[in-house]
Amino acid sequence: MDGILRSGDRICFLGDSITQADPGYTRLTAALLTAGRPELALSFVYAGVGGNRVGDLLARLDRDVLASGATVVTVSIGVNDVWHRHSGASGGTDDDAFALGYRSLLSRLVQAGIRPVVLTPTVVHEDPQAVENRELAVLVAGQRRIAAETGLPVCDLNAAFLAALASRRSALAQTDWPLGPDGRTRFFTTDGVHLNPAGNALAALHLLACLGGPRPAAP
Numbered sequence: 001m002d003g004i005l006r007s008g009d010r011i012c013f014l015g016d017s018i019t020q021a022d023p024g025y026t027r028l029t030a031a032l033l034t035a036g037r038p039e040l041a042l043s044f045v046y047a048g049v050g051g052n053r054v055g056d057l058l059a060r061l062d063r064d065v066l067a068s069g070a071t072v073v074t075v076s077i078g079v080n081d082v083w084h085r086h087s088g089a090s091g092g093t094d095d096d097a098f099a100l101g102y103r104s105l106l107s108r109l110v111q112a113g114i115r116p117v118v119l120t121p122t123v124v125h126e127d128p129q130a131v132e133n134r135e136l137a138v139l140v141a142g143q144r145r146i147a148a149e150t151g152l153p154v155c156d157l158n159a160a161f162l163a164a165l166a167s168r169r170s171a172l173a174q175t176d177w178p179l180g181p182d183g184r185t186r187f188f189t190t191d192g193v194h195l196n197p198a199g200n201a202l203a204a205l206h207l208l209a210c211l212g213g214p215r216p217a218a219p
């Protein structure tokens with residue numbers, strides 16, 4: 001996906017608490033782009049809010065994104081839409097409502113002259129067979145379909161995290177898998193959702209590849 005970025009772009013990272021985290025993948029991505037692509041003179045807007053679902057992004061789109069002067073927006077949402085179905089937090093989002101809201105969100109960005117980048121959500125638990133991850137797969141399939149229909153670039157973090165988890169599980173004896181207090185594996189998250197340093201690095205590496213940077217100049 002080379003060529004997404006243009007000189008003077010203002011990149012907005014839109015999403016939930018994974019996007020909001022500081023330090024997190026957004027700050028790491030911004031730092032590497034600033035260092036690796038200084039000729040682009042990029043600037044950054046951080047628009048992650050903990051607990052957000054797709055409807056929340058729509059509700060604050062004008063204030064937090066359109067008013068910011070962003071030219072590129074990475075859109076990361078979906079974890080809470082599924083996780084909150086089971087966590088008792090504030091209720092999740094059903095599949096049809098998510099697809100409708102997500103399509104509307106991307107459409108509004110395009111109509112405003114902004115170039116969206118679809119980021120599929122990471123994982124809800126570090127177990128592909130967990131019910132939350134099976135439900136998340138439905139939302140991810142819808143995101144990929146919408147992106148294909150609209151010709152928008154996709155940074156497939158969901159596929160990247162599932163592949164990385166499979167590699168780590170196969171490379172290490174099960175007795176060496178890091179476990180959280182609940183007995184679940186914790187290779188890339190602190191609690192099954194929020195990213196640890198390795199998880200943030202994994203997300204940043206894939207987002208950088210999607211955006212087309214960095215390219216350090218030879219000394």
